[in-house]
Amino acid sequence: MHGSKHEDDGHSTSEPGLRSKGFPKVMLSLAIVGLMVGLMIGRLTAPEERVLEQVEVVQDGLDLWFNEEPKLHGENVEGTVALLFEATGKTQRGQLSLQGKPVGWRLQKSEEGLLLTVIAARPLRGEWAGAEDAGRWRVQVRLHE
Structure with missing residues (x-):
């Protein structure tokens, strides 16, 4: 092969555009479909979000109702009680009476x-202690001086 002229349809360089012009569109479409299927599978297999549904003031404490068991970390810190729940819910506050004296409580997002x-x-x-009750999870917080 001398030079680049055609000799019986044989030449030294390949013809440009062996792939069809639709190939990039097909690859992009497959990538988008794969992403969407992955997102749907992830949404179906993700655990349900834990939500605080209700707070009840009871004698000597509080009852907190969740849709599922939340992870809980609690401490008695310098005369206060602090509990951290891995859950979502709305900010609330209130008061209760312990041996005839007022006690304030506040629930806030962190x-x-x-x-x-x-x-x-x-x-x-x-x-505090948690237990399943009627298909929901109840955390009982009992206070004393």
Whole structure:
């Protein structure tokens, strides 16, 4: 083969455009379909979000109702009770009576979830326990001086 002239349809360089012009569109379409299927599978297999549904003031404490069991970390810190739930819910506050004396509580959103803080003019101690009740999860917080 001398030069680049055609000799019996044989030449030294391949013909341009062996792939069809629709090939990039087909690849893009496959990528989009794959992404959408992956998102749907991820949505179906993701765990349900834990939500605080209700807060009840009861004698000597609070009952918190969740749709599922939340991860919970609690501490008695310098006379206050602090509980952190890995859940979502709305900000709330209120008061309850402990041995005839007022106790304030506040539920607020934080980076890790919901933070329940219980505080009074005197040092408090708290105990908490969770259990399933009627298809929901109840965390009972009991307070004492």
